[in-house]
Amino acid sequence: MTGRTTQIARYVLDNGLTILLKEVHTAPVASWWVLYRVGSRNERTGQTGISHWVEHMLFKGTPRFPAGTLDEAIERVGGVWNAQTSFDYTAYFETLPAQHIGLALEIEADRMQNALFDLAEVEAERTVIISERQGSENSPTFWLHEETRAAAFRVHPYHHPIIGDMADLHTITRDELYAHYQTYYAPNNAIAVAVGAFDAAELLRQIEALYGAIPRRPDPPPVTRTEPPQQGERTVRVERPGNASYIYLAYRAPEAAHPDWIRLAVVDSILAGASAPGGDNIGNRTSRLYRALVETELAAGVGGGLYPSVDPYLFSIMVTVRDGRTPEEVQDALDREIARVSAGEISQAELDKAKKQARALFAYGTEGVTGQAFWLAFAENFSGYAWYADYLSRLDAVTLDEVQDAAARYLRRSQRTVGWFIPVNEGDPPGRAS
Amino acid sequence: MNGTSLPGPHDIARRVLANGIVVLARENPHAPSVVVAGSLNAGSIFDPPERAGLAAFTAAALLRGTLQRDFAAIHELLESNGASLTIGGGVHSTSFSGKSLAEDLPLLLDLLSDSLRNPSFEPVQVERLRGEIVTGLKIREQDTRYVASRAFRTLAYSDGHPYGRPMGGTPQSVAAISRDDLVAFHRQHYDPRGMIVVVVGAVAPEEALDAVERALGDWTADAAPAALLPVPGAPQLDRTRTEFVAMPGKSQTDLVLGVPGPSRLAPEWYAANLANHILGVFGMYGRIGAEVRERRGLAYYSYSRLDGGLGPGPWRVIAGVNPVHVEQTIAAIRAEIRRFLEAGPTSQELADSKANFIGRLPLQLEDNEGIAGAILSMERYGLGLDYLQRYASLIEAISEADVLDAARRYLDPDRYALAVAGPALPDGGEEGV
Numbered sequence: 007m008t009g010r011t012t013q014i015a016r017y018v019l020d021n022g023l024t025i026l027l028k029e030v031h032t033a034p035v036a037s038w039w040v041l042y043r044v045g046s047r048n049e050r051t052g053q054t055g056i057s058h059w060v061e062h063m064l065f066k067g068t069p070r071f072p073a074g075t076l077d078e079a080i081e082r083v084g085g086v087w088n089a090q091t092s093f094d095y096t097a098y099f100e101t102l103p104a105q106h107i108g109l110a111l112e113i114e115a116d117r118m119q120n121a122l123f124d125l126a127e128v129e130a131e132r133t134v135i136i137s138e139r140q141g142s143e144n145s146p147t148f149w150l151h152e153e154t155r156a157a158a159f160r161v162h163p164y165h166h167p168i169i170g171d172m173a174d175l176h177t178i179t180r181d182e183l184y185a186h187y188q189t190y191y192a193p194n195n196a197i198a199v200a201v202g203a204f205d206a207a208e209l210l211r212q213i214e215a216l217y218g219a220i221p222r223r224p225d226p227p228p229v230t231r232t233e234p235p236q237q238g239e240r241t242v243r244v245e246r247p248g249n250a251s252y253i254y255l256a257y258r259a260p261e262a263a264h265p266d267w268i269r270l271a272v273v274d275s276i277l278a279g280a281s282a283p284g285g286d287n288i289g290n291r292t293s294r295l296y297r298a299l300v301e302t303e304l305a306a307g308v309g310g311g312l313y314p315s316v317d318p319y320l321f322s323i324m325v326t327v328r329d330g331r332t333p334e335e336v337q338d339a340l341d342r343e344i345a346r347v348s349a350g351e352i353s354q355a356e357l358d359k360a361k362k363q364a365r366a367l368f369a370y371g372t373e374g375v376t377g378q379a380f381w382l383a384f385a386e387n388f389s390g391y392a393w394y395a396d397y398l399s400r401l402d403a404v405t406l407d408e409v410q411d412a413a414a415r416y417l418r419r420s421q422r423t424v425g426w427f428i429p430v431n432e433g434d435p436p437g438r439a440s
Numbered sequence: 441m442n443g444t445s446l447p448g449p450h451d452i453a454r455r456v457l458a459n460g461i462v463v464l465a466r467e468n469p470h471a472p473s474v475v476v477a478g479s480l481n482a483g484s485i486f487d488p489p490e491r492a493g494l495a496a497f498t499a500a501a502l503l504r505g506t507l508q509r510d511f512a513a514i515h516e517l518l519e520s521n522g523a524s525l526t527i528g529g530g531v532h533s534t535s536f537s538g539k540s541l542a543e544d545l546p547l548l549l550d551l552l553s554d555s556l557r558n559p560s561f562e563p564v565q566v567e568r569l570r571g572e573i574v575t576g577l578k579i580r581e582q583d584t585r586y587v588a589s590r591a592f593r594t595l596a597y598s599d600g601h602p603y604g605r606p607m608g609g610t611p612q613s614v615a616a617i618s619r620d621d622l623v624a625f626h627r628q629h630y631d632p633r634g635m636i637v638v639v640v641g642a643v644a645p646e647e648a649l650d651a652v653e654r655a656l657g658d659w660t661a662d663a664a665p666a667a668l669l670p671v672p673g674a675p676q677l678d679r680t681r682t683e684f685v686a687m688p689g690k691s692q693t694d695l696v697l698g699v700p701g702p703s704r705l706a707p708e709w710y711a712a713n714l715a716n717h718i719l720g721v722f723g724m725y726g727r728i729g730a731e732v733r734e735r736r737g738l739a740y741y742s743y744s745r746l747d748g749g750l751g752p753g754p755w756r757v758i759a760g761v762n763p764v765h766v767e768q769t770i771a772a773i774r775a776e777i778r779r780f781l782e783a784g785p786t787s788q789e790l791a792d793s794k795a796n797f798i799g800r801l802p803l804q805l806e807d808n809e810g811i812a813g814a815i816l817s818m819e820r821y822g823l824g825l826d827y828l829q830r831y832a833s834l835i836e837a838i839s840e841a842d843v844l845d846a847a848r849r850y851l852d853p854d855r856y857a858l859a860v861a862g863p864a865l866p867d868g869g870e871e872g873v
Contacts, residue, residue, distance in 0.1 A: 032470035033806045034445070065724075074734065077723035082792050084799020103802045130737035133762070137740040140691035141760050144584050247689030249578035280519065288524040288539075291515035301511075303568055306575035329575040359520050366473075366522020366541055373471045373807040431688070 014382065014395055015206055021222045022194025025213060026382050026391055027206045030375055034103060036202025037375040038110035040118065041097040041383040043197070044190035046168040047229055047316065055170015056178055056186050058091040059135055063183060064098065065089070066127040068120040073127065076113055083109065091168055094316040095387050096190075101376045104203040108212060114198070115216040118191055128180040136176075139169045146248040146427050147324070154254045154425030157242045158320060162233035192223035197386045201379040233318065240423040248429035250306070251327035253336060257422045259321040262314035263389040268400055269412035270321055271312050276356045276409075277347060278310025278323060280363035282401075283381050283394055288367065295323065298343040304328060304336045316388045321416065333426050348417035350410040357406050364401055446801065446828040447811055453645035454825065457657050460633035464815050465648035466640050468808055474542045474641025474648075475808035476552065477816055479533035481669045482629035484607045489600065490616070493609015496529035497573060497617055498625045502555040503527060504565040509554065511565060523548055527555065531607060532669060532750045533820075539808075542642035549655035556630060557659055561622050574611045581611075584694040584861045585760065587685050591859035592696035595681040596754060602672055603700070603751065632659045634669060636819050640812040674700050674752035677855055685861040692740075693763045693862025697773055698756025701850050704748035704821050711838050711846035712755070713746055717793040718785045718843070719776065720744025720757055728757060728776050736772065738765045750820075755850055763863050770858065778853040784844030798832045 017025040045057050067073035080087050085102035087110075098117075100110035142148040152167050159165040170178075198217070200209055236258055260266045275281055279290020290296050290309070299305035307326040313319055327336050371377055385394035453465045484495040503525065505511045518525055523540035525548060536556075540548045580586045590606050597604030609617075637656065639648040677699055702712045720726040724734055725743040732742040739761040747753030757777075761769045785793075804810050805828075818827045 034802050035806050074723060074730065078792060081722055081796045082799065084796055084801065084803060086803065101803060103799060130734070133737035134733060134740055137692065137738075137760065137762055140762060141740055143691040144582075146582060247582070247687075249582050250575055280522070288519060288522055289515065290519075292512070292519045300572070301568070303571055306572045326575065326579070328571050329578060330571070363519065363522045369472055369522075369541065370539065373473065375806070 014391060016391065017210065019193065019214065019218055021218065021220055022192075023217055023220070024197045024386060025210070026197070026199045026386060027209060028201045028378065028382065029204060029206050030201055030378070031203045034105075034203050035101060035375055036104040036107040036200060036204050037099060037101040037379040038107055038114065039097055039099040039199045039379045039383045040114040041095050041197045041199070041387055042190055043094070043195050043387055044096055044226065045092050045094045046166060047093050047163050048190065048226070049163055049166070052174060053178060053182060053186070054166040054174045055135070055168070056174075056183060057096050058168055058170065059131065059178065060183055060187050061089050061091045061096050062131050062135060063123050063128065063187070064117050064121050066124065066131065067122050068116050069122070070116055070120065071113065079109060085109075093164055093168065093319070095384070097380070097383060099376065099379065107200065107202065107204060107209070111212055111216050115220065118193070118196065118217075119220055121187060123180055123184045123187065125180050128183060132175065135169070136172070139172060139175060142169060146246060146250070146429070147252055149244050149246055150252055150254050150425050150427040153242050153244050154256055154423055155320070157240045157425070158256050158258070158423040159233055161231050162317060163229065163231060164233075164317070164319060188223075190226050193217060193220050194222045195226055197383050199379045199383040199386070201382065202375040229317070236421050238420050242423065242425040243428060244425065245428045245430050247431045248427065250329065251333045251429060252427040253325040253327065253333055253340065254425040254427075255323040255340065255422060256320040256425070257322070257416055257418075259312060259319055259416060261316060261318050261388070262393065266412050266416070267312070267314065269404055269408045270416055272357060272360050272401075272404055272409045273347060273413045273417070274310045274312045274321060275360040275363065276352060277344070278308060280360065280367060281312070282364035282367035283371065283385070283397055288363065294343055294347065295340070298339055299325060299336060302339065304331050304339055314384070314388055333428070337424070344417055347413045350414060352406065352410055352413065354406050357404070357409055361401055365398060368398055447805065447815060448829050449825040451645070452815060452825050453649055455649045455653070457632070457653055459657065459659055459661065461635045461637060461652075461656055461659075462819055463649050463652045464636070464638045464819060465643070465645040466811060466815060467643065467645055468640055468811060469642050471808070472542050472642050473808065474540060474545050474548075474639065474643055475812045476538040476545070476548055476637065476639050477536065477809070477812040478635065478637040479530070479535045479816070479820065480556070480630065481532065481634040482534040483530045483532040484605070485532055485602045485670060485672070486625070486629055487605065489605070490613065491621060492605045492613040493573070493607070494617055494621055494625050495534065495629075496608050497569070497614060498622050499527045499529040499534045500573065501561055501566060501569055501622055502559045504569055505560045505562045506554045507558040507560050514551065514555070517547065517551060521547065525551060529607060531603065545639070545641075545643055545648070545651055546655070549651055553655040553659070559626060561619055561626075563619055566619050566622065570614060570617075573608070573614050577608060577611050577614065582687070584687060584690055584692060585758070587687065588694040588696045588859045588861035589758075591683045591685055591861065592698065592756065592857055593754070595683055595857035595859060596677065596698065596700055597675055598681075599675070601675050603753070627662070631661045632656065633661055636816060638812045638815045638819070640808045640815070669750070671703075671751045677857060680855050680858065682858040683860070684865070685859070686864050687861055688863065690863045692760050693766050693860060694758070694760050695766060695770065695858065695860045696756050696758050697770065697856055697858045698754050699850055699852070699856055700752040701746055701755030702748065702846070703751050703753065705750070708842070708846040708849065709748065710834060711842040712850065713748075714790065714793050714797070714838055715780070715785070715843045715847040716744050716746040716755065717796070718789045719780055719847070722789070722793050722796065727780065728773055731776055732759060732769055732772050736768070738762075738769050738772070742769065742773070763865055766860060766865060774853040777851050781844075781848055781851060781853070784840055784847070787840060790840055790843060794835050794838070797835050801828065801831070
């Protein structure tokens with residue numbers, strides 16, 4: 007192999023900025039990520055969606071790089087950049103031909119402290135963000151996810167959507183946005199990661215030169231609203247125009263750093279199909295739920311999800327009810343299948359298969375630098391980068407007893423929220439007028 | 441990235457098998473995986489008008505069972521090895537794409553060969569698949585962007601033009617497709633002649649060519665000569681055509697405004713592609729994005745796209761807007777097209793887009809999928825194995841006048857197809873669309 011890869015090096019600057027560097031010399035490209043430890047988890051009622059809106063404003067210019075100039079600077083060198091806001095983080099990245107990584111370092115150092123939040127830009131962006139939410143509202147499953155999550159979390163801020171409630175999107179002010187930025191965008195609340203074709207020692211010198219003098223800020227306020235224990239099954243019905251029914255089943259799950267998380271990931275793999283950090287989807291047609299629901303022609307599709315989170319979140323199963331079938335019959339079949347797993351009906355062969363699939367998925371995930379850099383930053387935020395780097399060896403250590411035990415403890419009816427989407431105008435074709 | 445590190449004649453191996461299959465391979469030793477990608481001439485262009493969706497249905501049925509392996513055996517083989525294989529219909533061709541650890545390449549090729557040559561179209565699987573397709577189509581009926589795009593195609597490609605038909609069919613047309621239709625379509629159109637297979641990954645090129653030849657070299661065509669791949673001519677829009685599709689319960693409106701555009705093989709392809717990039721891609725969605733999204737805040741997205749392909753694929757602007765902003769957005773898009781056609785690009789804009797076209801190659805060729813896609817395009821469009829070496833000078837040679845000419849040849853702010861899908865427009869706005 008000619009593609010030299012180094013171990014991951016971790017540094018913390020005096021101002022608290024965490025840095026992870028990994029050289030990968032397989033293609034002449036490099037990816038630079040800066041992840042802030044702030045997301046919808048850190049928002050209070052009245053300001054829901056503010057983290058995502060702040061993310062948008064970081065593309066609206068600084069004194070040094072006015073709005074629009076950076077899109078052009080990055081495209082001129084053939085790079086890409088983007089950002090994402092989630093429950094636990096807001097992350098920004100550039101992936102570029104490796105010789106241009108200095109541009110990425112400069113952009114992120116600049117907007118860590120100098121974003122303008124111009125009032126006119128804030129108002130123009132209000133329309134764009136409301137439009138983004140309306141775009142999501144066009145999808146029946148958006149409403150189902152929003153309502154089910156809101157029922158699953160009464161106290162914890164995972165209750166509200168990342169995009170924010172419409173009421174807040176109408177009322178959040180420029181000063182609130184700026185205060186949020188000032189509170190959370192600080193080197194001591196950030197993780198910076200580079201993966202690609204560079205010399206790590208040289209890159210570290212450049213990073214220190216650009217980021218070392220950015221002042222530390224007071225530590226942001228902790229999230230204190232812990233979700234209390236769930237006292238029984240919760241149910242949600244969403245009734246809206248649509249052409250299909252959906253079932254969204256959400257069980258309370260542990261946080262990513264909890265030892266049970268990876269055991270439940272195996273349960274997810276067996277029930278709903280292979281998964282591993284960084285990997286592509288390889289299909290789930292041999293999974294338990296595909297066989298029980300899709301092959302029996304009850305459902306058109308099924309998927310599972312266990313999201314690695316800072317605080318305890320959800321293990322979810324999403325089913326698209328097949329045309330002509332009812333959610334009631336699908337729910338019955340789904341419950342029978344889950345009962346088998348929670349009763350301990352899991353074989354060593356299934357565990358071995360889940361491990362082998364994860365190995366292949368993980369190998370695919372190491373082909374590109376962007377995904378690797380994301381996972382290092384993401385894992386550093388919720389647990390430590392070793393969570394990702396050592397994923398396969400931790401998975402290898404999982405035993406059948408542990409998986410059976412985790413299934414029994416987490417897949418309990420009393421610990422779940424059941425959401426149904428019921429189309430109210432089934433069969434009506436879209437109306438037409440010219 | 442210099443000329444010799446780009447895939448080219450020095451490291452792409454090419455072999456034409458006796459049965460007509462063209463095989464290409466390039467080694468990428470950096471990750472222990474391999475990608476197989478390719479196509480054959482069995483796209484929706486062969487769908488009979490009353491059987492829209494037949495090509496896509498046939499392609500989707502191939503991995504549902506063969507004469508040797510049932511559904512469970514196929515997917516157990518793939519999933520237990522962490523491999524994947526998909527086969528899907530396109531307009532001109534049916535494409536396949538598979539991925540596995542490098543040591544499992546023979547397994548992947550064997551399965552590809554078996555599913556392309558010996559599908560069983562078992563009735564129970566056909567019915568199961570039909571139900572999934574119909575459910576999927578009904579779900580798409582609720583997607584404003586899909587509904588607007590479909591209506592746009594019908595307007596821009598009228599009078600039975602094959603590009604005007606929905607590639608996946610409709611719930612009604614898919615319901616009418618019989619098992620015999622699938623069997624007949626497969627017999628008539630699945631043929632090694634015109635097929636391309638590309639292998640990229642941790643396998644030596646000659647070894648990869650041999651592996652493909654072992655799996656597919658003995659596939660012989662039926663006695664009948666293969667149908668020539670029909671490439672439809674470019675329809676002319678004689679006037680502006682518009683349609684509004686009302687979708688109750690929606691919050692956002694999608695609109696698609698455009699025309700039939702140049703094929704990938706047209707001499708003005710590169711100039712048109714640069715014009716499109718300046719108009720609706722560069723930076724935050726080009727001039728249109730700057731006006732509609734950035735300056736006016738009318739939309740979450742507003743960009744333009746040039747499809748190309750073997751025939752006159754569409755050139756269109758797509759925008760997602762609040763229903764009250766539909767009229768303003770259409771006016772702004774038309775104004776930007778008019779402004780572009782009057783004065784063309786600035787030299788700075790053209791220089792920027794050229795720099796992007798050339799500079800982005802390292803990112804596009806970073807992984808096996810990206811390299812395989814580039815090699816497949818070289819073969820499909822006859823670009824030559826040295827295409828990536830020539831690419832920078834091809835782009836550099838385009839002038840501002842070339843770009844303006846290409847735009848003027850296709851775009852017209854007063855003659856276009858426009859489809860709008862979303863909630864009922866306020867104040868009888870439908871009249872104005």
